[in-house]
Amino acid sequence: MDNGYWIEGKVSIPEGRRAEFNENVRKLFRLCGIRKLEEIEIAGKICTVVHEPEPDDRGILSFDYSVFERQKREISTYDMNTCELHAEDRGYEEFGLVMNLIMTMQEAYSTEPCFLMRKDQVISVYGYALMIERTAGIKLTFPNREKAWNMLLFLKSTGKYEDIDAESIWDKFPFGYGKMESAQFAGCMACSYKSPYKPEKLFDGEKSELKEAGMMQRVYYVYELLCGLLEREEEEKVREFLKDLLERKLPERECLAQREDDFGSIAKASLYDLPPCIVAAYAWALQKEFWEVWFSLKITGYEDIEKREKKETQKEAEKETEEKEPEKKERIFYEAILRDNEDEFLEFWDTQDLYLSNDMRMNLEEWKENFAKIDESEVGNMDGEAYMADILWEMETIWGCRYADREMVKEFIEHCAKLPYQKCLLIFRRLMDEETEYFPELTKRQVKEWIVRRLCVREDRTQISGYASLLGNRTKRFELLGF
Numbered sequence: 480m481d482n483g484y485w486i487e488g489k490v491s492i493p494e495g496r497r498a499e500f501n502e503n504v505r506k507l508f509r510l511c512g513i514r515k516l517e518e519i520e521i522a523g524k525i526c527t528v529v530h531e532p533e534p535d536d537r538g539i540l541s542f543d544y545s546v547f548e549r550q551k552r553e554i555s556t557y558d559m560n561t562c563e564l565h566a567e568d569r570g571y572e573e574f575g576l577v578m579n580l581i582m583t584m585q586e587a588y589s590t591e592p593c594f595l596m597r598k599d600q601v602i603s604v605y606g607y608a609l610m611i612e613r614t615a616g617i618k619l620t621f622p623n624r625e626k627a628w629n630m631l632l633f634l635k636s637t638g639k640y641e642d643i644d645a646e647s648i649w650d651k652f653p654f655g656y657g658k659m660e661s662a663q664f665a666g667c668m669a670c671s672y673k674s675p676y677k678p679e680k681l682f683d684g685e686k687s688e689l690k691e692a693g694m695m696q697r698v699y700y701v702y703e704l705l706c707g708l709l710e711r712e713e714e715e716k717v718r719e720f721l722k723d724l725l726e727r728k729l730p731e732r733e734c735l736a737q738r739e740d741d742f743g744s745i746a747k748a749s750l751y752d753l754p755p756c757i758v759a760a761y762a763w764a765l766q767k768e769f770w771e772v773w774f775s776l777k778i779t780g781y782e783d784i785e786k787r788e789k790k791e792t793q794k795e796a797e798k799e800t801e802e803k804e805p806e807k808k809e810r811i812f813y814e815a816i817l818r819d820n821e822d823e824f825l826e827f828w829d830t831q832d833l834y835l836s837n838d839m840r841m842n843l844e845e846w847k848e849n850f851a852k853i854d855e856s857e858v859g860n861m862d863g864e865a866y867m868a869d870i871l872w873e874m875e876t877i878w879g880c881r882y883a884d885r886e887m888v889k890e891f892i893e894h895c896a897k898l899p900y901q902k903c904l905l906i907f908r909r910l911m912d913e914e915t916e917y918f919p920e921l922t923k924r925q926v927k928e929w930i931v932r933r934l935c936v937r938e939d940r941t942q943i944s945g946y947a948s949l950l951g952n953r954t955k956r957f958e959l960l961g962f
């Protein structure tokens with residue numbers, strides 16, 4: 480089931496938007512916890528830390544870890560020159576979710592049609608787009624999904640997706656992140672009727688009334704004309720006319736519409752509707768399946784039609800805005816990765832408050848109080864580097880915590896002789912030694928290796944990882960601890 484999600488089509492980010500796209504990718508990586516593992520030596524010990532993916536001299540970002548999943552994966556890459564993502568070992572948890580966010584953004588930015596797929600079906604990108612907006616403040620639109628007929632034709636033309644139909648296309652449109660073009664939707668709808676199909680009488684007007692008629696009324700009009708032509712004319716003549724008509728530009732079709740015969744009336748209808756509407760009527764007249772008829776014509780089809788201005792009342796416009804605007808603005812990434820709160824997000828804490836549990840709020844107050852109480856005599860002759868090395872080893876080996884951030888580790892090592900940093904390390908040490916008090920007959924190492932390693936739960940790991948994350952968040956650390 481690896482790579483169960485993929486992009487169908489070619490991702491093509493315009494050169495003028497690549498810098499913006501790259502910045503957004505790195506922003507998502509940072510806020511969603513995608514990192515690169517690195518080994519560094521501290522006090523003679525090899526310790527594993529993480530850092531944000533950094534471009535090499537070729538502009539390639541490498542990454543293999545999610546701080547929320549805590550699982551090392553095969554190295555994936557993102558090319559900042561081409562905006563290509565290569566992630567063969569992504570899984571279906573936190574790491575894989577972020578890869579889907581990146582692919583969603585690729586689809587939104589691409590000038591070439593490309594679509595996020597799973598199980599040979601287009602999938603909804605609404606949830607991913609909402610998550611990107613709430614997490615990184617990036618509001619996407621999906622111009623290729625706005626063209627529903629073009630999207631359906633593109634996927635059908637690959638020859639790989641027989642089960643995809645019109646309903647599966649318009650059903651997956653991300654309302655609120657774009658506006659589906661009405662003519663494209665109409666074209667998609669016209670080809671959704673199964674053959675054999677005979678439409679009810681919907682229109683008995685004249686050629687001059689076609690412009691003001693509805694799409695299905697015009698399709699019925701063309702259907703009746705084609706039925707009559709197929710009875711009177713050779714089928715090949717009708718077929719050749721349609722092949723020619725459906726490839727012509729709007730001005731040329733306007734000339735054909737001047738003809739005073741049934742062919743001219745069909746050409747008149749082509750001024751207002753896309754080719755699938757005409758082909759649908761033709762398929763009904765032949766009593767054949769739409770796609771069989773479409774592909775037999777071997778056409779690309781025009782895209783230019785006359786457009787009528789749609790006038791909306793202020794009330795309708797306001798209603799549409801209300802439907803498209805998300806009701807809530809708070810971040811939702813933590814819910815998507817099945818967390819009850821944002822206790823694991825302390826390193827991302829900025830001007831917007833986190834949704835913290837009562838336990839974590841109590842932890843923050845306790846850390847603040849303990850920091851204020853510690854004096855220089857308690858620190859003694861601390862070997863800060865050795866302290867840090869032992870802490871990192873226990874976080875990985877005993878508690879199963881996520882790896883600490885490289886920049887935080889480096890900062891503490893560089894300033895390990897300064898009292899504020901030593902006080903933080905002492906709190907860290909005491910936090911990890913709490914359980915040893917209950918087993919005085921054993922050494923601390925025995926308690927941790929024999930008992931703590933087996934019995935620690937997510938809440939324990941979250942508390943320890945949360946403290947390490949707070950220490951790496953300089954802004955919030957200053958607000959809480961004053962340095």
